[in-house]
Amino acid sequence: MEDAAEKLDQLARSERACTRCAEIAAGRLRALPGAGHPHARVLFVSRSPSPEEEADDLPAGASALRFLAGLIPNLNNGGGESSFCTSLLKCVPRSGTTLREPRLEEMENCFGYLATEISITTPHYVVPIGRETADFVLGKLFHTTPGGPRDALDLRVIDSPAFRVVPVASAGELAERGEKERKEYANRLRSLAALMKL
Numbered sequence: 372m373e374d375a376a377e378k379l380d381q382l383a384r385s386e387r388a389c390t391r392c393a394e395i396a397a398g399r400l401r402a403l404p405g406a407g408h409p410h411a412r413v414l415f416v417s418r419s420p421s422p423e424e425e426a427d428d429l430p431a432g433a434s435a436l437r438f439l440a441g442l443i444p445n446l447n448n449g450g451g452e453s454s455f456c457t458s459l460l461k462c463v464p465r466s467g468t469t470l471r472e473p474r475l476e477e478m479e480n481c482f483g484y485l486a487t488e489i490s491i492t493t494p495h496y497v498v499p500i501g502r503e504t505a506d507f508v509l510g511k512l513f514h515t516t517p518g519g520p521r522d523a524l525d526l527r528v529i530d531s532p533a534f535r536v537v538p539v540a541s542a543g544e545l546a547e548r549g550e551k552e553r554k555e556y557a558n559r560l561r562s563l564a565a566l567m568k569l
Contacts, residue, residue, distance in 0.1 A: 375409035378491045382484065386461045391480040398465040399425070405457025405488055406430030412453040413567050414494040415439065416485065417541075418504045419460035419473050432456035435500045438542040442557045443564040453569065455492050459485060459504055478507055486511075494534055496567050501541035509536060526559050537563065 383404035390396040403420045407430070417435035424433050436456040440446035446454070460481050464473045485508075489497060499505040512531050529536040539560065545553055 375491050379404075379409055379488070382487055382491070386484055389461065389484075392462070392477045394466060395460075395462045395464055395477065398467055399462045401425060401428060402461045403429065403431040403458070404461060404484075405432060405455055407455030407457075407492075408453055409455075409492060411455035411492040411494045413455075413496045413498060413569060414489060414492055415454060415456045415498045415500060416504055416508060417456075417458040417500045419458050420463050422463055422470065425463045430456055431458035431461055432500075435541065439500070439539070439560075442560050443569060444561075445564065445569050455488065455494065457485060457488050459507060482507075482511060489534075496535050496537055498537045498539055500539055501544060502538075504541075505536075505538035509538070512536065525556070526563055528563075537567070 386404045387402045389402055403424055407414075415432055415436050417432040420429075420431045421434045423429075424431065433456060435458075436446070436454070459478050460473050461484060464471050464477060497508065499508045509529070525538065525540055527538065529538075540548075540556065545556060548556065
């Protein structure tokens with residue numbers, strides 16, 4: 372039987388060759404697969420790769436994981452060895468050369484890749500980064516989004532049959548909060564990271 376690393380390599384080749392979203396495929400420099408431990412305890416999911424990740428051929432989600440590492444120091448001190456970072460979209464969304472927001476059909480086109488990454492890595496926790504990512508992932512898993520107000524999902528542990536989902540704020544969402552709230556959020560996030568054994 373193929374091991375998880377080999378399966379992830381095969382998946383990455385499929386992702387790099389994907390042309391399901393013709394408009395994005397026509398304007399991309401490259402598709403970016405996720406990367407990390409093949410048997411990750413925690414799988415981090417951002418919405419889409421950044422242009423910087425694309426330019427430098429970094430794994431999808433690397434920028435979001437770097438942001439979280441600023442809040443969770445242990446991600447830089449060995450905790451990252453038990454994680455996998457990826458994104459809903461594997462390409463930077465563009466129309467021609469113009470950056471834009473991902474479209475729902477594009478996220479739907481890519482969801483099979485994320486589902487396969489989850490199936491291969493078998494994480495204990497899936498951590499969607501940002502409200503839009505959390506809404507999409509939770510919608511796919513539960514066919515509805517648990518919770519109500521915008522902040523209701525922040526750092527809440529939601530059980531699914533195979534793993535737990537822990538939505539976290541993106542860098543932009545956290546920047547919109549006051550300094551005191553950001554500090555409180557960072558403290559709660561570090562406590563939760565300890566629970567996830569990061």
